[in-house]
Amino acid sequence: MNKKSFVRGAAILGIAGILVQVMGAIFRIPLANIIGDQGMGYYQTVYPIYVLLLIFSTNGAPTAISKMVSERLALGKLKEAHRVFRLSFILMLVIGVLAFLVFFYGAKQIVTALGNPGAYYAMIAISPALLFVPLMSVYRGYFQGHQSMGPTAVSQLTEQAIRVVAGLTFAVLLLDKGLTYAAAGATIGTSVGPIAGVIILIIIYYRRREGLHEKLRSSRHEPMESAGSILAKLASVAVPVTVGVSIMPIMNLVDVTIIMRRLQYAGFTHQQANALYGQLSGMAGPVINIPMAMALSVALSLVPAIAAANSVKDQDFLDTNIRLGFRTAMIIGIPCTFGLMSLAGPIMQLFYPMQADSAANAAPCLFILSTGIIFLSLAQTMVGILQGLGRPYVAVVSLGTGVLVNAVLTYVLTGIRALNVQGAAIATVAGLIVVGIMNFGLVKATTGTKYDLKLSVVRPLISGIVMTVFVLVVYYSLKPVIGNSLATALSILVGGGVYVIMLLKTKSIAANEIKLLPKGENLIGLLQKMKLI
Known part of the structure; x- marks a missing residue:
């Protein structure tokens, strides 16, 4: 693959990724205006589960599959490259079916355990997405392994566009039935989107299948690697990559399991607790996602440059890219932090004019969360560098530490009535500080790069x-x-x-x-x- 085509492919995925992130953030702003903080409380109880699987299908599994496919294609092992695709498809189909069954038939027990039984219909509505999202990762990874980034970009944009339109439409249509149904309507869009994404990828695959099979028929006989070995390699790459870029989604998932119960422990009714949770995660949270998308794009764009420098042991080029990545993280993170802190209240009123009281209550959460953007930007940039160095697994340690700090502080602080969800916001920032500083230290320890502070x-x-x-x-x-x-x-x-x-x-x-x-x-x-x- 020449440099020009590589840069072009990286640009395609980078632009598509930013558009998808921004569309997702923008989607939840009108949604919160439609269904309010209580409706967003129901929606946000189930949404982090989808986000984690989405990141797996967008970054983790496709990265692993594309790496394994491209390596085999480079060695002329066409049949084994296709076998990686088939085995991955079977594995992801099994994962998808199991996820669907667990969250569809266990919806009542899960939302009750999370302390938010009103999210039952939303959990039911999101379960089909858990079946189709893993399948998308297989096709995306396979196409990327063939150095074809267009199908991934098209499927991402199609999925997100349909999700936004369908989600907002069903939320409005079901609003008269109550907020639990309106929240479920929004999650219907989250399920319809991946179905459309898979259909797009299947159509592209079948259009190209004849040429692919012709190459397979003409290829020589080759020894096959065992299925167990292929699947083990797939997991060894997919899991750490997914975890490394899932800082906020994993913290949000931990919050789901703690916040509702701790708010009720602090003396809030179920309805009050759900509204407070909606203000934090459904109203303040989406605003943070926009700078997070910019930071993630920096991290992803760093991977190939760092990998190239590391592969040829060019320390000067490596140090230059690492220093540039660090400086870019600061240049993005600092204005986002300062800007959102200074205008937290006005921005919430601007975004949520139909929910003025809830927006005012959510403003302190946005102010607190804003202080963590610098560290989130730093953490994600350093993860991109570690991935480029071929060490994505070390970022799992720092993330695990940050998540533990976040979980403990969320449990303690959210249970204090005067702090309530602001305590959870403080805990999130503390977790981000830990992850950002640890990732920075890991990169410095690995490369020895010196920075001009x-x-x-x-x-x-x-x-x-x-x-x-x-x-x-x-x-x-x-x-x-x-x-x-x-x-x-x-x-x-x-x-x-x-x-x-x-x-x-x-x-x-x-x-x-x-x-x-x-x-x-x-x-x-x-x-x-x-x-x-």
């Missing part, structure tokens, strides 16, 4: 502080005149512009790095005319 941290920090001052001045100057929504939107735009200018003025971004961007030469010329560089 003045360039990577201090200068972006100064830029973020100046940005925050402008944001607050613009917002509080304009709000009495044009209202919250316009004042918030304009202050965000001004803040973004000021931050970019400060990055250039403090030389946090160099001219040669700007050239690497699309239309970089033109951008350099424009910035020079504006005397920004």
